[in-house]
Amino acid sequence: TRSIDLAVVAGDGIGTEVVEQGLAVLEAAVAGSDVKVSTTEFDLGARRWHATGETLTDADLDAIRRHDAILLGAIGDPSVPSGVLERGLLLKLRFSLDHYVNLRPGKLYPGVTSPLANPGDVDFVVVREGTEGPYVGNGGALRVGTPQEIATEVSVNTAFGVERVVRDAFARAQARPRKHLTLVHKHNVLVHAGHLWRRTVEAVNAEFPDVTTDYLHVDAATIFLTTNPSRFDVIVTDNLFGDILTDQAAAITGGIGLAASANINPDRTAPSMFEPVHGSAPDIAGQGKADPTATVLSVSLLLDHLGLTEESKRVEAAVAADLVERGDRVRTTAEVGRELAARVLG
């Protein structure tokens, strides 16, 4: 038997509800196999911060590190000042565990209505850099609250950091039928960072000669995501542009209720983390209204990352089948989870 030790960070708002269903589907996926899942819950998020003032301690991080993977629900609550949990918990996890590949599929499943009139066959994946760029927290403010206030945010980009994520994106493109990679940046304005990204894509392309590439400025990318999203295969981009484009990608493929993501440490020096793209949605929390599908699809990415390819495919297939048949039915979070688990069990 193989045992998988999972760190579970349900977090805030609807996080608890969707993670519960994600775990149920995970159990269903390994049922009857020699894989055993054990979970450790970590009390992180708004409640913990209010109680103790802590976001993520060194001890938390050490304990999390000892797991094979992390399943995260959602982080954030209006009662906590903006940035405290995002920087101190979510981004701290991504940065500390070196999740340099933030993988976000943009796929329009059959049966799902896109807000686009003619979406076409949308099936791409965004490789968002996860440990650099404008997200590094390198900035500050001077004379805060005075007419002389100045606030800066520094985007830090290194050859080391860009090259590793670009190489990962090329490898993913090579493994896909279309073998196409689009770099998105804004190198006509952000010339230093942009040119580093561009030169890196050109250089790494030599290792993947059968992958074709093109380049789009981030503003143009939002246009193509609206007018011709089927043109995309693999997109590689920086942390901030990736954040923006993946929400837009979620919108055109049926909404963030369906959008999965994986924060991957490809070198496996620390556990990777799987989380829905959506947030904690405090307005609907505790009401059983949240769609757990994004979390379930994140579980599929988790299984794939752990080498459980068949199990991963079964979970995705269950979601795909559910999406074809769900129609306008209103179901609770638990009902969706139960039906998905049943489909996975076959």
Place this chain on the structure above:
Amino acid sequence: TRSIDLAVVAGDGIGTEVVEQGLAVLEAAVAGSDVKVSTTEFDLGARRWHATGETLTDADLDAIRRHDAILLGAIGDPSVPSGVLERGLLLKLRFSLDHYVNLRPGKLYPGVTSPLANPGDVDFVVVREGTEGPYVGNGGALRVGTPQEIATEVSVNTAFGVERVVRDAFARAQARPRKHLTLVHKHNVLVHAGHLWRRTVEAVNAEFPDVTTDYLHVDAATIFLTTNPSRFDVIVTDNLFGDILTDQAAAITGGIGLAASANINPDRTAPSMFEPVHGSAPDIAGQGKADPTATVLSVSLLLDHLGLTEESKRVEAAVAADLVERGDRVRTTAEVGRELAARVLG
């Protein structure tokens, strides 16, 4: 008689073609009035740079300053290294002439097909900050071309700069029926800059108590622009987020062939600049294929800025009427311009 001295920067690619039609419509708008338009053409862009190595000299800038307004076509050509003309010419104009309000309407005109299935009644305006943020050119690179390369981009935000553009946006919101202002930023990650923006909106709101406000993270804004764009009235945001959102806004309202923009110096210490949102489109340049409508709508913004409100309205009405009737007709750039001018003449 009133004379308007216009600096004309046709620029690269389709810039020349669309500006020619923009000027024809401008002439039509003032025909028979006591307003006389005189134009000075400035040879700026790729050709000039190839010939002389110059982008925008102090003498150019001095000469441009002596005009009442600037009409710009498009800047940029693949033969020029990325960033040279953007930073050295286009952004230099915006920054030197203190165009701190980059105004970009997002309006779905009747007759125009949106790529969205149910766009609703889209009529908002983006007030994009034009002289700060990640566009300041404050960054650099070290050990370029080595595995140790590091490239930074610094977003600079000042209370002075944020407050003036926020106040302008509030004034615009107050003048509109819905009186609603949405701040877009990413203050949960870019905490220093984001909190400056947020505090400023809260503070300036006191001067405009009848304007309601809300806040969206930039990623969420791309979702709403896809699923519910009619929710927006006035959006105020930073230079980079504004760049991204206005291209997406153009996409959902019929494409950049229709998207106008105004780079405004509200204090009138230097001429404001009016330009289509689209670029130089070298692939279709010289073929009479470009749609001059975005430039003509920019001329409407120019007339409005110069206090020629009736003329501005007539130009916009001509475009609106043309959009209702154009259907699938294929017309040359000149034909569109001629028909618009004819409509303006009545």
